[in-house]
Amino acid sequence: MTSPVPAPRIPEAVHRRRWAILGVLMLSLLIVVLDNSILNVAIKTIATPAPTGLGATQSEIEWAINAYTLVFAGLLFTAGLVGDRLGRKKVLLGGIAVFGIGSALAAESGSPTQLIAYRALMALGAAFVMPATLAVLMNVFEREEQPKAIGIWAGGVGLAIAIGPITGGALLDHFWWGSVFFVNVPIVIIALVLMAWLVPDSRDPRPGRLDPVGVVLSVVGLVLLVYGIIKGGELADFTDTKVLATILAGLAVLTGFVVFEKRSDHPSLDVTYFRNKVFSAAMSAIALVFFALMGVTFFSVFYTQSVRGYSPLQSGLLMLPLAAAQMIFAPRARLVVERFGNRATTTAGLVLIAATLAVFATFEADTPIWLLEVVFFLMGTGMAHIMTPTSVVIMQALPREKAGSASALSNTFRQVGGALGIAVLGSVLAATYRDGIEDKLGLLPPGLRDTAAESVEATLGIAEKLGPRGEALVAPANDAFLHAMHVTALCGTGVALIGAVVTALFLPGRPPAGQRDDAEPELVAAAE
Structure with missing residues (x-):
């Protein structure tokens, strides 16, 4: 007697519109990720005195970035649990709405303090969007289509990284600095309408307890x-x-x-996971590589715009090789892992990152720009060959039923590593710059000296206001910044090398042939 064919788990009406739902989910993910990559090219403009910018100090700019990152990372686990309990569609709609409101308020900020506060509000919304998009995806696709859907979903991150700097640069060339935030508002409105129409609701019948x-x-x-x-x-x-x-x-x-x-x-972070040395090493690698790279991204914008004189749009275009390399190599990194193993692939990626940072420490005001492009491309290549194998290791180090927690924890460590990188390397940059420029500010009134020493943009802004008398400050400011950038890049090099040592010692090598096929589903799912 023939066994009856099991009915599909997904309702037919939802199944028919699953790809449209995926498109809406990617739209919401796109603006959340796009916001940070757009902000990268706007840093210099926001640091410019009013009316062009807000006259933000370097520390205020660091907080504008980190307020978003820290709130986002801190709420990620709780946001996932709230979605499980209240319903993913409700949480997704609420998160996107809060993100849109925060974006509109950030665009109209009258001071750096207001911008920091509204960035934190944006992060509050984003924290509820990110886990809800993946949870909805898993509930609208049948198991056999999930790897493909997750791969497309993850590609949205690479797309946002690629188009963010260009979009930000184009906006800043034609509109005021707040346009890099206001651009989110119409996209949010479209996303809300499409979500309300297309996305089904779902919840966990046994949700975890909040912490x-x-x-x-x-x-x-x-x-x-x-x-x-x-x-x-x-x-x-x-x-x-x-x-x-x-x-x-x-x-x-x-x-x-x-x-x-x-x-x-009912912990929001199960610290027992870290008893597994392999898991801990992979998490450390993720945190350390983002520590180094976020710090570099922070000071590279000042290098290209303040020292080299490129516009925000040109600066955004210069960062394209970094995103392009990730989009090219990330989908193919698994082939390298299959041939050489996780340990060799990840360690080589971190060594490559360290080498590019060391090259950054040699850049001067007249370094050929093609060399910067090569360095960015190699950075992206190293990044692609770190994220995929470490994600695989993380997913394989824990039981299958812990996959969601492992993925969320990986994202959290990535965000926290980046926040600490901006804080630590940004502080090294600020301290070294202040030491290098202070003795060149003797001609300024005492009240301006402290302000001028805060960053290269502050020095150049004051020099511009002084007219011909201020021209004598431009060369010393550029020299002091380049020295500070060199010191900061070497610090990043050291961090990347520490990561390489950790992965070389603790990550597993090439898996036996019989285990590779078993790891495929986790590899694709981990790539987000």
């Missing part, structure tokens, strides 16, 4: 730590009592967070 204490401890601890690091760079003195006290307080709160999570029966 508000853990969330508060993690966010407070990270904010204190990052604030202390940024303040130390701003003052060019990490021995200052307030700086040390803030950093130590942040470390103490984070220690309390780990202890609390270890004892909790």
Whole structure:
């Protein structure tokens, strides 16, 4: 007797519109990722005094970036659980709406402080969008189509990285600085209408319990730590009592967070995962590579725009090789892993990142621009050959039923690593620049000297206001910035090399042939 064919798990009406639903999910993901890549080319403009920009100091710009990153990373796990409990469609709609409101407010910010606050509001919305998009995707595609759908979904991230700087540069060439945020608003409206029409609701019948204490401890601890690091760079003195006290307080709160999570029966971060050395090494590699790369992205914008004189659009185009290399090599990285193994592939990627950062430390004001393009392309290549194998290792190091937690944790470490990279390397840049420029500011009135020493953009802004008298500051400012960039790049090189040592020691080598096919589903799912 023939067995009956099992009915599909997905309702037919949802199944028919699954690819349209995927398009809407990618649209929402696109604007969340696009926002950060657009902001990269707007950093210099925002640092320019009003009315062109907000006259933000380097530390304020770092906070405008990190306010988004820290809130996003701190709420990621909780947002996923809220979606499981209340319904993914409701959370997705709410998250996108909050993100759109935050974008509109950020575009009209009247001060750097307002911009920081509205960026945090945007991150609040984004934290609820990211996990909900993947959860909805898993509920509208049958199992055999999920790998393909996830691959397309993940490609949206690469697309956003590629078009973000160009879009931002084009907007800044024709509109005011706030246009890089306001552009999100019409896209949000379109996404909301399409989501309400197309996306079905779903929820977990057995959702996990929320962990508000853990969330508060993690966010407070990270904010204190990052604030202390940024303040130390701003003052060019990490021995200052307030700086040390803030950093130590942040470390103490984070220690309390780990202890609390270890004892909790519903932790937002299951610290027992880190007993697995392979898992810990892969997480460390992700955090360290984003630590190094986010710091480089931060100062490269000032190098191309302030020192080299390129426009925001030209600066965005210069960063295309970084995104292009990731889009070219990320889908093919699994072939390298199959041939050489996770350890060799990841370690080589980190060594390549370290080498490109070391080359960055040799750049001068007249370095051929094609060399910068080659360095960016090689950075993207190294990145592609780090993210795929480490994601595979993370997914394979834990049981299959923990795949969602492993993926969320990987994203969290990526965000936190980037935030700390901007804070630490940005502080190194600020402190070194201040040391190099202070003795050249003797001609300025005492009230302006401290402001002029904050960043190269602050110095050049004051020099421009002084007219012919200020021209004498331009060359010293560029020289001081280049020296600070060299020191910062070498620090990033050291971080990448530490990551290479960790992966060489602890990541697994080439898997036996019989295990490779079994790992395929996890490899595709991990690529997000």
